[in-house]
Amino acid sequence: MAICVILAHPQPGSFNHAIAATVVQTLHHHGYAVIFHDLYAEKFDPLLPGEEIPADAPLPPLLEQHCREVAQAQGLVIIHPNWWGQPPAILKGWVDRVFRPGWAYKFLEGDKGEGIPRGLLTAKAALVFNTSNTPPEREAAVFGDPLETIWGNCIFGLCGVDNFFRKNFAVVVTSTPEDRKTWLQEVRDLVERYFSKI
Ligand SMILES: Cc1cc2nc3c(=O)[nH]c(=O)nc-3n(C[C@H](O)[C@H](O)[C@H](O)COP(=O)(O)O)c2cc1C
Numbered sequence: 106m107a108i109c110v111i112l113a114h115p116q117p118g119s120f121n122h123a124i125a126a127t128v129v130q131t132l133h134h135h136g137y138a139v140i141f142h143d144l145y146a147e148k149f150d151p152l153l154p155g156e157e158i159p160a161d162a163p164l165p166p167l168l169e170q171h172c173r174e175v176a177q178a179q180g181l182v183i184i185h186p187n188w189w190g191q192p193p194a195i196l197k198g199w200v201d202r203v204f205r206p207g208w209a210y211k212f213l214e215g216d217k218g219e220g221i222p223r224g225l226l227t228a229k230a231a232l233v234f235n236t237s238n239t240p241p242e243r244e245a246a247v248f249g250d251p252l253e254t255i256w257g258n259c260i261f262g263l264c265g266v267d268n269f270f271r272k273n274f275a276v277v278v279t280s281t282p283e284d285r286k287t288w289l290q291e292v293r294d295l296v297e298r299y300f301s302k303i
Contacts, residue, residue, distance in 0.1 A: 107138035108300060109178040109228075113185040113196035115145045120277055120285060124234050125184045127289045131296040132182075140174050144195045151198020160206040171199070172208040180300050181228045181266070183256070187237035187273070190251040200260060209264040224265020230299045231261045233271040234292060238278045270299060 110128055114121035125143070132139045142149070156162060164172065175181065185192050192200070206212070210222040233256045237244065244250050253271055261269045272295060274280075274288045 106177065106179040107140045107174075108132050108180040108182060109174050110139055110141045110182045111184070111196070111199065112141070112143045113145065113183075113193045113199070115193075117146075119186075120236055120274070120280075120288075121184055121186055121234075123285070123289060124236075124274075124292050127292045128182050128184065128232075128234070128296055131293045132300065135297070135301055137179075137300065140178070142171075144199055149195060149199055151195045151202070153198065153201040157202065168202055171203045172205055175203055175228075176208045176226060178226075178228050181226075181231040181261075182234070182296070183231070184234045186277075187235050187239070187252060190248050191255070192252070204260065204264060222263060224263060226261075226264045226266050228266050230268040230270075231256075231266045232295060232299055233269075235271065235273040236277045237273055237275045239275055241273070241275060244273070244275070268299070270295065 110125065110132070112121060112125040114125075116122070125141070129139050129141055144151075157164065157168075183192075183196070185196050191197065204210070206222075207225075209226055210224050212218055212220060212222050216222075233252070235252055239248070252273070256271055257269050261267075272291065274291075280288075
């Protein structure tokens, strides 16, 4: 059993990379096995091919490995910047391909896909860390904070992980080294709060 940590940011020196390093370090410090994927560095192919859509489709070995890791993870941590109110395309595609029927959710007997799916993930908690350049008041009032809905309702809620928390750090572009130091401490504290007792 391990905690699965997923990073989607193309620039190794980014604040997102600093968040990911802090998450992994904190989990190791607490004795967790960590499965870490830097999707850009690994060149994860985000395009869901048509033949992979059927629930019983044969899967390429690497994709099956990702599906198994997520399905069996004790916890999940996702790190990405806000791009147009959404995850970067590489992460959207990772969700499209990895959060599959039979692994992440299923429809009940007799349900052709129109009903309410049952979540299959067994993770005890899911954390999402985001960064953006929009102050929180404007994000909520003008855009409706779509990432909260996407991760909390559409993805983790649907797949059975109700113990979900998302933290957005903003505004990155005007942040000081001191701000970022404080934010990384918040990352440590949240990882400890959500994973030290599971
Ligand atoms: C393609 C793209 C789209 C972006 N869209 C948004 C957005 O919708 N809202 C926002 O606040 N920031 C947006 N940004 C800014 C990024 O969120 C910001 O640069 C990033 O979170 C900073 O973190 P980093 O230093 O780790 O890159 C966008 C940036 C890019 C490159």
